[in-house]
Amino acid sequence: MAKPKSSFRCSSCQHTMPKWVGRCPDCGAWGSVEEAPALAAAVTGRPGATSARGGAALVPSSPAMPISEISGTSSLAKPTGVSELDRVLGGGLVPGSVVLLAGEPGVGKSTLLLEVVHRWARRDPQDRALYVTGEESAGQVRLRADRTGAVHERVFLAAESDLATVFGHVEQVRPTLLIVDSVQTMLAADVEGVTGGVTQVRAITSALTSLAKTTGIPVLLIGHVTKDGAVAGPRSLEHLVDVVLHFEGDKHSTLRMVRGVKNRFGAADEVGCFELREDGIECVSDPSGLFLHHRDDAVAGTAVTVTMDGKRPLLGEVQALVAHTTNPSPRRAVSGMDSARVAMVLAVLERRFGIKVSDKEVYAATVGGMRVTEPSADLALALSVASAFRDVALPAGLVVLGEVGLAGEVRRVTGVGRRLAEAKRLGFTHAVVPLDSGDAPPGFRSVEVGNLGEALRVLDGLPPAAPDRVKRSLRPVP
Numbered sequence: 001m002a003k004p005k006s007s008f009r010c011s012s013c014q015h016t017m018p019k020w021v022g023r024c025p026d027c028g029a030w031g032s033v034e035e036a037p038a039l040a041a042a043v044t045g046r047p048g049a050t051s052a053r054g055g056a057a058l059v060p061s062s063p064a065m066p067i068s069e070i071s072g073t074s075s076l077a078k079p080t081g082v083s084e085l086d087r088v089l090g091g092g093l094v095p096g097s098v099v100l101l102a103g104e105p106g107v108g109k110s111t112l113l114l115e116v117v118h119r120w121a122r123r124d125p126q127d128r129a130l131y132v133t134g135e136e137s138a139g140q141v142r143l144r145a146d147r148t149g150a151v152h153e154r155v156f157l158a159a160e161s162d163l164a165t166v167f168g169h170v171e172q173v174r175p176t177l178l179i180v181d182s183v184q185t186m187l188a189a190d191v192e193g194v195t196g197g198v199t200q201v202r203a204i205t206s207a208l209t210s211l212a213k214t215t216g217i218p219v220l221l222i223g224h225v226t227k228d229g230a231v232a233g234p235r236s237l238e239h240l241v242d243v244v245l246h247f248e249g250d251k252h253s254t255l256r257m258v259r260g261v262k263n264r265f266g267a268a269d270e271v272g273c274f275e276l277r278e279d280g281i282e283c284v285s286d287p288s289g290l291f292l293h294h295r296d297d298a299v300a301g302t303a304v305t306v307t308m309d310g311k312r313p314l315l316g317e318v319q320a321l322v323a324h325t326t327n328p329s330p331r332r333a334v335s336g337m338d339s340a341r342v343a344m345v346l347a348v349l350e351r352r353f354g355i356k357v358s359d360k361e362v363y364a365a366t367v368g369g370m371r372v373t374e375p376s377a378d379l380a381l382a383l384s385v386a387s388a389f390r391d392v393a394l395p396a397g398l399v400v401l402g403e404v405g406l407a408g409e410v411r412r413v414t415g416v417g418r419r420l421a422e423a424k425r426l427g428f429t430h431a432v433v434p435l436d437s438g439d440a441p442p443g444f445r446s447v448e449v450g451n452l453g454e455a456l457r458v459l460d461g462l463p464p465a466a467p468d469r470v471k472r473s474l475r476p477v478p
Contacts, residue, residue: 081119090266103247134185148280301388336366
């Protein structure tokens with residue numbers, strides 16, 4: 001039997017190579033390559049044991065263990081102190097995790113992470129945070145820290161873009177949290193390609209991920225986005241990290257949202273809300289108040305609905321205005337909603353229920369810069385348009401839920417119970433919902449409708465139709 005052939009493996013990144021070298025070609029570590037002898041026939045129980053590639057099987061660096069004997073305490077999340085960010089992360093930062101935060105320029109990424117390192121260092125005397133910036137000077141970051149009140153003696157700042165020097169700062173400071181702003185500005189001298197290129201970004205992210213896994217330091221990376229809103233760089237960048245977050249916000253509004261896209265430690269559909277101010281960024285635990293206009297008297301053309309942004313119910317107000325015009329091509333202006341969805345609802349109202357708006361200008365918008373994309377707001381849009389058309393206001397304390405089909409039927413939506421519970425918490429008393437939506441919260445009254453015609457009776461102050469008439473077929477209006 002032939003003698004098993006030895007291979008060599010890097011102790012830092014576990015990269016395997018056929019011969020010994022002084023420096024690992026994958027992670028660039030010096031003196032980390034060690035011999036990894038092949039499994040002997042006596043160990044494998046069969047002569048000539050080979051791997052899936054046809055070569056000799058290697059001795060594992062760490063033996064496989066029963067899952068019941070593996071401790072899960074090492075992967076417990078540690079809160080950052082920023083409650084809304086902890087909600088999206090699944091409780092906080094897991095030791096050795098790599099988080100990628102992407103967003104448009106000026107949305108507030110650096111301000112948010114500067115607040116994170118400040119609260120991280122302030123929570124425990126043993127914690128240190130290292131903030132590495134490759135886009136700004138140390139003086140610029142200090143000015144922002146002074147303005148936002150994020151100056152702390154255990155927050156270390158380094159203006160550096162060379163990856164090897166960043167690793168040197170990590171060895172000197174020995175932080176428990178590392179921030180890199182941004183990954184596209186870092187440069188690995190031993191890797192070909194320009195700064196911010198695909199090869200550079202992939203190599204730098206791989207090296208920082210290896211650093212996080214070997215030292216247990218959680219790493220937060222700031223990433224750029226393309227003009228389409230996607231994370232800039234290779235698609236493999238999102239696969240290398242553990243968590244991918246998108247930081248979103250309208251430049252005309254102070255509201256900012258952190259949306260989870262990928263999370264290996266928790267739910268990937270959570271949303272955190274913030275308000276960007278001159279003196280920093282603040283968590284918004286109850287954002288529904290930003291999307292509602294509180295008034296004493298009911299106004300025609302408005303309807304309140306509850307949308308689900310991930311797992312979070314948010315109340316929003318839909319407004320509509322129907323105006324007469326002599327223009328042969330009446331205008332349709334939409335803000336905060338899908339214009340194609342608005343056109344469909346207008347067509348259903350006119351064809352099925354005689355609300356003729358084809359010769360009138362229609363304006364539809366949401367309040368507070370809210371963006372409504374899910375179909376559950378269809379019924380609120382239809383009632384707001386009908387309310388503006390008839391100049392009759394909806395009853396006070398009413399929320400409206402439901403998807404409208406082309407036949408005029410009102411379809412069920414998900415999470416009705418959570419939506420109505422949020423509406424009750426904010427003082428609403430009754431709702432119009434689709435059929436078979438389940439029981440309403442105690443002390444809350446819901447009216448179930450099967451089609452848009454039944455919902456329009458609410459404008460006339462009439463009760464819904466009897467149950468045996470709810471599912472009747474709809475005759476088109478001649």
